[in-house]
Amino acid sequence: MLTDIEIAQQTEMKPIADVAADLGVQANELEPYGRFKAKLNEALFRRMEDQPNGKLILVTAINPTPAGEGKTTTTIGLGEAMARIGKKAVVALREPSLGPVFGVKGGAAGGGYAQVVPMEDINLHFTGDMHAITSANNLLCAMLDNHLQQGNTLGIDPRRVLIKRCLDMNDRALRNIVVGLGGKVNGVPREDGFVITVATEVMAILCLADSLADLKRRLGSILVAYTYDNRPVFARDLQAEGAMAALLRDAIQPNLVQTLENTPAIVHGGPFANIAHGCNSVRATKLALKLGDYCITEAGFGSDLGAEKFLDIKCRLAGLAPDCIVVVATVRALKYNGGVAKADLAAENVEALERGIVNLQAHVANMRKYGVPVVVAINRFHTDTEAEIRVIDDCCRELGVPYALSEAFAKGGEGAVPLAETVVSEIDRTEGERHFAPLYADGLTVEEKIETIAHEIYGADGVVYAPAAKKALPDIKALGGDKLPVCIAKTQYSLSDNAALLGRPTGFTVTIRDLRLSNGAGFVVAYAGDIMTMPGLPKAPAAQKIDVDEAGVISGLF
Numbered sequence: 001m002l003t004d005i006e007i008a009q010q011t012e013m014k015p016i017a018d019v020a021a022d023l024g025v026q027a028n029e030l031e032p033y034g035r036f037k038a039k040l041n042e043a044l045f046r047r048m049e050d051q052p053n054g055k056l057i058l059v060t061a062i063n064p065t066p067a068g069e070g071k072t073t074t075t076i077g078l079g080e081a082m083a084r085i086g087k088k089a090v091v092a093l094r095e096p097s098l099g100p101v102f103g104v105k106g107g108a109a110g111g112g113y114a115q116v117v118p119m120e121d122i123n124l125h126f127t128g129d130m131h132a133i134t135s136a137n138n139l140l141c142a143m144l145d146n147h148l149q150q151g152n153t154l155g156i157d158p159r160r161v162l163i164k165r166c167l168d169m170n171d172r173a174l175r176n177i178v179v180g181l182g183g184k185v186n187g188v189p190r191e192d193g194f195v196i197t198v199a200t201e202v203m204a205i206l207c208l209a210d211s212l213a214d215l216k217r218r219l220g221s222i223l224v225a226y227t228y229d230n231r232p233v234f235a236r237d238l239q240a241e242g243a244m245a246a247l248l249r250d251a252i253q254p255n256l257v258q259t260l261e262n263t264p265a266i267v268h269g270g271p272f273a274n275i276a277h278g279c280n281s282v283r284a285t286k287l288a289l290k291l292g293d294y295c296i297t298e299a300g301f302g303s304d305l306g307a308e309k310f311l312d313i314k315c316r317l318a319g320l321a322p323d324c325i326v327v328v329a330t331v332r333a334l335k336y337n338g339g340v341a342k343a344d345l346a347a348e349n350v351e352a353l354e355r356g357i358v359n360l361q362a363h364v365a366n367m368r369k370y371g372v373p374v375v376v377a378i379n380r381f382h383t384d385t386e387a388e389i390r391v392i393d394d395c396c397r398e399l400g401v402p403y404a405l406s407e408a409f410a411k412g413g414e415g416a417v418p419l420a421e422t423v424v425s426e427i428d429r430t431e432g433e434r435h436f437a438p439l440y441a442d443g444l445t446v447e448e449k450i451e452t453i454a455h456e457i458y459g460a461d462g463v464v465y466a467p468a469a470k471k472a473l474p475d476i477k478a479l480g481g482d483k484l485p486v487c488i489a490k491t492q493y494s495l496s497d498n499a500a501l502l503g504r505p506t507g508f509t510v511t512i513r514d515l516r517l518s519n520g521a522g523f524v525v526a527y528a529g530d531i532m533t534m535p536g537l538p539k540a541p542a543a544q545k546i547d548v549d550e551a552g553v554i555s556g557l558f
Helices: 004-010 016-023 042-048 071-084 098-102 119-123 129-149 201-208 212-220 241-247 282-291 303-318 331-337 350-356 358-368 386-399 408-429 446-458 467-478
Strands: 030-032 038-040 055-061 089-093 114-117 156-161 165-167 177-179 190-192 194-196 223-227 232-234 255-259 264-267 294-298 324-329 374-379 403-406 462-465 486-489 509-518 523-528
Touching: 004 114, 004 119, 016 030, 016 038, 016 255, 016 264, 042 282, 055 071, 055 303, 055 358, 055 408, 071 089, 071 114, 071 255, 071 294, 071 324, 071 374, 071 403, 071 408, 089 282, 114 119, 114 408, 129 156, 129 165, 129 201, 129 223, 129 241, 156 190, 201 212, 201 303, 212 241, 264 282, 282 294, 282 303, 303 324, 303 358, 303 446, 303 486, 324 331, 324 358, 324 408, 331 350, 331 358, 331 386, 350 358, 350 386, 358 374, 358 386, 374 386, 374 408, 386 403, 403 408, 446 462, 446 467, 446 486, 446 509, 446 523, 462 467, 467 509, 467 523
Parallel strands: 055 294, 055 324, 089 264, 089 294, 165 194, 324 374, 374 403, 462 509, 486 523
Antiparallel strands: 030 038, 038 255, 114 255, 156 223, 177 190, 223 232, 255 264, 509 523
16 A cells, blocks of 8 residues: 555646646746746736635534544545536645644645645645744844843833744744843843744734735734833834845745646645644635635634634635535544544444544534534545444434545545535535624624633633733733634644543533734634643654655655
8 A cells, every 4th residue: 555655756747837827827927936836926916806706615624533534635635526527626725834744743735645746845845934934933033132132222021022933843842941041142031932833923924914015014013022111012113024024025925736636726824723723824715716616725623723713713804705614524533532442443333433423513513603504524434334324324414414425535536526516516505595604793802702612612611711811811902902803722632622521522611821912913812721832742753754765755754
């Protein structure tokens, strides 16, 4: 059996100029990065501005388990299947972070015969966007520390610096550090730390900005610190936004690649959904809507994280409205939710499936609250039995939700044709009936927005605020935080804030440990439970299996 990377390496890719031409992109609108990847420039945005939008399909999933759900694989396979049924589709995905690539997950460009390629490039340095974001964030940190060193005319309190340095790598040793040691010439000593690049506000800003001018405005609005007399200090006060925007000039342009079946894919931006807002860039999604009849995009982790943030943050801020939501699940993952150990998931266990299927029921019910039709995609494994499929069938019938089996991993677009036909049928059937609306109104307070999500999406009985969160609220509200949506950072493994609570937990409260204003991005971040913004590597990191031979051929990515 071939590995994902072996499948990708054996595929004959089309030159990216040909993929772009098939999509209607003109030569002057393409900035090639080698033969098989390119950036799409402002000339294309200007030309497509008045073109009508296609249909927007959001792919999400149940809570992730060690069994795997295949959300990205399903997203890519659905895009390939659309082409097979005569529809013009563009896939819009996030860029992988080096953290999970070298940590637990390995490659993150799909799997089997439903991948985006060049797989190695996308998983590693790609077009340099992650490095540009890292550099822009760290430039701001360097300018702030330099301001402290050069006299601190703004009166910044070193104990109230709000931004941290970043690195696109899992490195727990950098979570908490002290900078400025070694004497006066080396800076002002203070406590600092690192977050992973995908958790930075700069990443969020890149993904939510609709133009270079908007990007620069948002960068200038980053709240970086407070003064000794409690005045806010923004990046524009340090005159940092111009240089930061210059570093991001190319990174803001979306990246064009292709699937194994040459379906166009725009891969751009990569915030995690458990510690950030979990969606690819607004610019990528909007461009895909102009270029195709269908834009198929995904949001990170389960619907309680990525999809909720896509719908309540990205759609709200960008004026988007999905036409269909696809919830991906597997029999194996639902059995895991029903209490089956990972080693035993291949064996038939109808009883465990019936216990665990409550997780799927919760995600379907949650997505329906947004007034958008829902389709269930069952990513089928060869170990799934007919008795187990009947449980899925009975559940979906009871819920009144259409579903389709997908075999995109094994068969590519061909294996996802039933899913594509079901999605198109549901979009056509509900034309004129869809009434998308975010879960909460703009006018609610920060606490009311958090409590709405906790109750309606997580199923919590209530919310508890730790002292740090209570202390942060007045300053956040004084800067207009009540007008903004909220981005809850919590574990991806459970609907609750406790990773051990599988299925559809009840009788719990959500603890908000801290709050932070992402003023440039335009949302308030609420940290739930013990979620970390700088992950660590596992005992046996994926990096140990990754190698490159003398010919430059990479192995072990997945």
